Amino acid sequence: xxxxxxxxxxxxxxxxxxxxxxxxxxxxxxxxxxxxxxxxxxxxxxxxxxxxxxxxxxxxxxxxxxxxxxxxxxx
Numbered sequence: 001x002x003x004x005x006x007x008x009x010x011x012x013x014x015x016x017x018x019x020x021x022x023x024x025x026x027x028x029x030x031x032x033x034x035x036x037x038x039x040x041x042x043x044x045x046x047x048x049x050x051x052x053x054x055x056x057x058x059x060x061x062x063x064x065x066x067x068x069x070x071x072x073x074x075x
Contacts, residue, residue: 011030013026013027014026014063016061017058017063021046021050021054025040025051025054026058026063026064026073028040028043028044029064029071029073030073033072034070034071034072035070035071036069036070036071037051037052037069037071055071
């Protein structure tokens with residue numbers, strides 16, 4: 001029997017996020033540390049246009065930043 005260690009992620013979903021998909025993207029980016037649009041689309045099964053719209057909204061609201069094509073949560 002194998003043993004897996006659980007690790008916790010300590011961040012809170014912003015209260016201004018109402019969309020389930022926006023919350024999912026926020027959590028995904030937080031869990032992964034950083035990601036690309038292509039990774040978001042593949043791993044979450046969403047269309048590129050949807051991912052771009054959501055990340056754009058998260059950036060405008062100050063929750064994400066984009067550097068060299070990669071997204072990460074704002075500290």
